[in-house]
Amino acid sequence: MDFTLKIWRQENAQAKGKFVTYKISKISEDCSFLEMLDQLNEQLVDKFDHPVCFDHDCREGICGMCSLYINGRPHGNDQGITTCQLHMRKFKDGDTIVIEPWRAKAFPLIKDLVVDRVAFDKIIQEGGYVSVNTGGVPDGNAIPISKEKSDLAMDAAQCIGCGACVATCKNASAMLFVSAKVSQLALLPQGKLEAKKRVENMVSKMDELGFGSCTNTGACEAECPKEIKISNIARLFREYYVSTVS
Amino acid sequence: MSELNSKIPQGTLAEKWTKYKATQNLVNPANKRKLDIIVVGTGLAGASAAASLGELGFNVKIFCYQDSPRRAHSIAAQGGINAAKNYQNDGDSVYRLFYDTIKGGDYRAREANVHRLAEVSNNIIDQCVAQGVPFAREYGGLLDNRSFGGAQVSRTFYARGQTGQQLLLGAYSALSRQIKAGTVEMHNRDEMLDLVIVDGKARGIVSRNLITGEIEKHFGHAVVIATGGYGNVFFLSTNAMGSNTSAAWQVYKKGAFFGNPCFTQIHPTCIPVHGDYQSKLTLMSESLRNDGRIWVPKKKEDAEAVRQGKLKPTQIKEEDRDYYLERRYPAFGNLVPRDVASRAAKERCDAGFGVGTTGLAVYLDFATSINRLGKKVIEERYGNLFQMYEKIVDENPYETPMMIYPAVHYTMGGVWVDYELQTTIPGLFAIGEANFSDHGANRLGASALMQGLADGYFVLPYTIQNYLAADIRTPRMSTDLDPFKEAEKSVKEKIEKLMSIKGKHSVDSFHKRLGKIMWDKVGMARTKQSCSEAISEIVALRAEYWKDVRVTGTANEFNPELEKALRVADFLELGELMARDALNREESCGGHFREEYQTEEGEAERHDENFMYVAAWEYKGEGQEPALNKEPLIYENIKVAQRNYK
Ligand SMILES: Cc1cc2nc3c(=O)[nH]c(=O)nc-3n(C[C@H](O)[C@H](O)[C@H](O)COP(=O)(O)OP(=O)(O)OC[C@H]3O[C@@H](n4cnc5c(N)ncnc54)[C@H](O)[C@@H]3O)c2cc1C
Numbered sequence: 094m095d096f097t098l099k100i101w102r103q104e105n106a107q108a109k110g111k112f113v114t115y116k117i118s119k120i121s122e123d124c125s126f127l128e129m130l131d132q133l134n135e136q137l138v139d140k141f142d143h144p145v146c147f148d149h150d151c152r153e154g155i156c157g158m159c160s161l162y163i164n165g166r167p168h169g170n171d172q173g174i175t176t177c178q179l180h181m182r183k184f185k186d187g188d189t190i191v192i193e194p195w196r197a198k199a200f201p202l203i204k205d206l207v208v209d210r211v212a213f214d215k216i217i218q219e220g221g222y223v224s225v226n227t228g229g230v231p232d233g234n235a236i237p238i239s240k241e242k243s244d245l246a247m248d249a250a251q252c253i254g255c256g257a258c259v260a261t262c263k264n265a266s267a268m269l270f271v272s273a274k275v276s277q278l279a280l281l282p283q284g285k286l287e288a289k290k291r292v293e294n295m296v297s298k299m300d301e302l303g304f305g306s307c308t309n310t311g312a313c314e315a316e317c318p319k320e321i322k323i324s325n326i327a328r329l330f331r332e333y334y335v336s337t338v339s
Numbered sequence: 340m341s342e343l344n345s346k347i348p349q350g351t352l353a354e355k356w357t358k359y360k361a362t363q364n365l366v367n368p369a370n371k372r373k374l375d376i377i378v379v380g381t382g383l384a385g386a387s388a389a390a391s392l393g394e395l396g397f398n399v400k401i402f403c404y405q406d407s408p409r410r411a412h413s414i415a416a417q418g419g420i421n422a423a424k425n426y427q428n429d430g431d432s433v434y435r436l437f438y439d440t441i442k443g444g445d446y447r448a449r450e451a452n453v454h455r456l457a458e459v460s461n462n463i464i465d466q467c468v469a470q471g472v473p474f475a476r477e478y479g480g481l482l483d484n485r486s487f488g489g490a491q492v493s494r495t496f497y498a499r500g501q502t503g504q505q506l507l508l509g510a511y512s513a514l515s516r517q518i519k520a521g522t523v524e525m526h527n528r529d530e531m532l533d534l535v536i537v538d539g540k541a542r543g544i545v546s547r548n549l550i551t552g553e554i555e556k557h558f559g560h561a562v563v564i565a566t567g568g569y570g571n572v573f574f575l576s577t578n579a580m581g582s583n584t585s586a587a588w589q590v591y592k593k594g595a596f597f598g599n600p601c602f603t604q605i606h607p608t609c610i611p612v613h614g615d616y617q618s619k620l621t622l623m624s625e626s627l628r629n630d631g632r633i634w635v636p637k638k639k640e641d642a643e644a645v646r647q648g649k650l651k652p653t654q655i656k657e658e659d660r661d662y663y664l665e666r667r668y669p670a671f672g673n674l675v676p677r678d679v680a681s682r683a684a685k686e687r688c689d690a691g692f693g694v695g696t697t698g699l700a701v702y703l704d705f706a707t708s709i710n711r712l713g714k715k716v717i718e719e720r721y722g723n724l725f726q727m728y729e730k731i732v733d734e735n736p737y738e739t740p741m742m743i744y745p746a747v748h749y750t751m752g753g754v755w756v757d758y759e760l761q762t763t764i765p766g767l768f769a770i771g772e773a774n775f776s777d778h779g780a781n782r783l784g785a786s787a788l789m790q791g792l793a794d795g796y797f798v799l800p801y802t803i804q805n806y807l808a809a810d811i812r813t814p815r816m817s818t819d820l821d822p823f824k825e826a827e828k829s830v831k832e833k834i835e836k837l838m839s840i841k842g843k844h845s846v847d848s849f850h851k852r853l854g855k856i857m858w859d860k861v862g863m864a865r866t867k868q869s870c871s872e873a874i875s876e877i878v879a880l881r882a883e884y885w886k887d888v889r890v891t892g893t894a895n896e897f898n899p900e901l902e903k904a905l906r907v908a909d910f911l912e913l914g915e916l917m918a919r920d921a922l923n924r925e926e927s928c929g930g931h932f933r934e935e936y937q938t939e940e941g942e943a944e945r946h947d948e949n950f951m952y953v954a955a956w957e958y959k960g961e962g963q964e965p966a967l968n969k970e971p972l973i974y975e976n977i978k979v980a981q982r983n984y985k
Pocket residue numbers: 379380381382383384385402403404405408410411412413414415416417418419420502503529530531532565566567568577578579582583585586622748749770771772773784785786787788789791
């Protein structure tokens with residue numbers, strides 16, 4: 094397969110960026126999207142040109158390191174996958190593919206397609222945990238948890254922290270990300286005790302870091318590679334409401 | 340040869356760890372605040388260690404090369420984590436977990452370490468539950484278990500097919516809490532490139548800020564390496580793209596011994612290689628072997644026909660299928676340990692029964708289980724794995740059997756450590772996959788997560804204090820001291836050298852060539868000749884690398900090509916040591932299979948009289964042959980036998 098690629102190139106955070114067009118040919122349809130970029134980079138290195146920088150690590154959809162808007166959609170035009178799981182068979186021979194970095198105030202650009210998502214870590218540091226130290230905890234089976242609750246908690250816990258929800262939201266809100274963690278812990282007895290403080294602290298940190306507010310457009314749910322449900326946001330609002338009235 | 344002291348405590352096996360803890364030196368709270376600890380790596384081992392040390396009151400600095408500590412490769416572990424809880428009432432116990440691990444490791448691991456691992460395994464589950472890790476549960480609300488290879492009990496705890504993710508997020512949450520509390524300082528996108536030694540003790544590291552390219556110096560009273568395994572020396576493996584050996588390799592070159600480098604685990608159930616552009620291999624969790632049956636066609640003509648696409652696997656009649664694991668190993672069947680399953684797959688493919696377009700694949704079939712349990716149950720157990728498979732291969736595993744083939748997955752070898760997890764450099768510790776301990780010549784499924792968290796939560800936080808207790812009067816050192824400056828200088832020179840070569844071939848092209856040598860000659864089957872050839876080929880490739888590699892961009896910027904170049908430079912040295920170790924070990928054991936040493940049935944043949952030892956290699960300088968030190972393995976509690984899974 095042959096493709097025309099329009100890729101955002103930007104030296105560093107201060108520099109001005111622009112789209113650069115590249116041609117690439119003889120790509121196998123079984124090749125993954127990032128392997129296609131590897132081949133482009135191999136060509137660029139051959140020409141002593143600068144390879145395109147992009148984030149990636151596990152290449153199996155779990156570390157949350159890969160990103161990219163592909164033809165305007167975070168993680169490309171497929172459901173329930175990350176960019177590294179996207180395969181070229183999803184494109185048509187001869188397609189033009191536009192590739193851009195996540196764009197959000199809270200995710201400043203580092204280089205080319207690489208952005209800084211440390212803001213997510215900062216939100217978690219505000220309360221995305223149960224405050225227990227190592228040791229001295231009860232037996233694992235001392236706290237029975239219904240399978241339904243535990244499954245729901247697991248649904249929320251699957252978030253990989255990639256930032257697609259922020260990237261796709263017109264307000265650049267991190268509400269789906271925050272609500273996934275808040276929900277996971279609020280659903281479990283272990284997390285209940287600190288639920289009030291947790292939701293307050295995490296939400297106020299999110300605001301402080303420059304993420305926008307949630308206006309319920311639902312775009313995040315549609316683009317989440319792990320299909321985290323927007324009902325988690327409703328649960329967050331309930332927890333938040335409880336925390337502000339009591 | 341240096342004296343190796345493994346510092347195994349006196350006493351009966353079951354008492355050793357309790358006694359150690361009761362009598363070891365501790366650091367009092369006021370002094371903890373004065374002590375700095377560097378932890379390199381934020382995987383299960385590093386994150387759990389840093390969080391626990393922070394909670395105790397030490398000052399911790401932690402490093403990872405990714406943008407966030409949550410992305411360490413532990414996140415990718417799918418199947419589960421073992422513990423000796425015996426919640427299933429099926430006869431499990433600490434002793435049985437200990438026994439299975441020693442036997443699974445083909446009698447090449449240290450009894451005392453493995454017993455301690457089994458002892459603390461239960462605490463890990465309790466700790467993770469308390470953190471809110473959503474382990475799978477039964478309808479009654481209690482924790483569920485599944486079975487893994489090499490065990491006849493169900494002792495594996497899991498969180499769907501994302502156990503590693505959930506455990507890592509648990510450790511990451513504990514780490515985040517300490518970052519907030521100010522006891523841990525996080526350095527992300529910051530890669531360790533060298534170790535600093537002052538007066539014979541590990542006192543810090545030199546690292547590169549991957550965003551700015553700046554070379555940094557950091558002091559610590561002690562340094563902990565938790566940088567994971569080195570499977571990427573094979574280029575293609577199930578490891579993450581950035582997984583590397585650089586930290587482990589640099590400490591080796593500074594005097595830490597390297598244990599059993601040739602012990603590599605080739606995992607039987609991975610998605611087969613499909614093209615030369617391929618960048619990594621994807622694991623299909625071992626848990627699938629609970630419900631999947633492995634087979635190839637019985638008749639060569641059928642195998643030939645499926646390879647050519649003229650026959651579908653579902654068209655092959657039951658009596659024409661060879662469920663070779665069930666046939667060869669009736670007692671364990673599809674749940675034999677990984678090394679055994681991998682070799683059996685290779686044997687069938689080499690004999691001409693392989694499937695897939697390349698003939699390098701076997702079937703993993705769920706039809707029987709789907710008929711027995713229904714599609715819904717299978718979906719609940721493995722849904723995400725099936726989806727992952729379908730995305731990559733474009734076939735629906737509910738309808739046609741999966742195709743799998745062995746791939747490099749884990750490295751049992753690593754930095755040599757004693758019972759306290761301390762290396763041969765005082766003050767330098769190694770934990771998790773980065774060390775060599777606990778798994779012998781073959782790791783059982785679901786035991787790496789257990790070991791990483793055991794080391795980080797429950798072992799290192801004790802043993803490191805035994806060392807630091809003598810260091811409470813050592814003030815923080817300035818990083819302007821000569822040893823820091825010298826390490827910084829050598830790192831800068833190495834980078835300048837790499838940047839200045841401006842040769843003809845990309846870093847990746849060298850890495851692929853190295854990978855091919857390793858896979859063909861030091862892979863699933865090795866011989867005296869193949870290992871010798873590997874050594875000379877790697878030496879030649881390395882020389883070529885330093886003359887002809889092309890690293891684009893500059894050193895003072897975000898430059899992934901340079902990151903790769905530094906990592907591949909180290910792999911090119913490590914690969915040679917692996918081949919040397921494989922050459923030296925004239926026996927077959929666990930994942931190390933020397934074709935010259937096999938039984939008539941093709942099973943691994945150990946030579947306990949000559950090789951019941953840990954090979955601990957000592958660096959002797961550039962161009963010099965490394966020295967082999969031997970740590971004899973003494974089995975006082977287990978009767979050493981030939982492994983039998985029949
Ligand atoms: C696909 C897959 C599935 C697996 N499934 C299972 C399973 O089901 N059960 C099981 O028990 N085991 C499993 N394993 C094995 C297990 O996941 C690993 O052995 C274990 O997670 C390793 O943890 P770690 O903390 O030692 O290292 P890692 O998680 O690999 O972490 C390494 C850390 O070191 C950092 N680092 C590396 N080099 C440097 C450097 N030079 N400078 C700074 N930082 C550095 C990285 O950034 C990272 O934070 C699986 C492994 C793979 C690959």
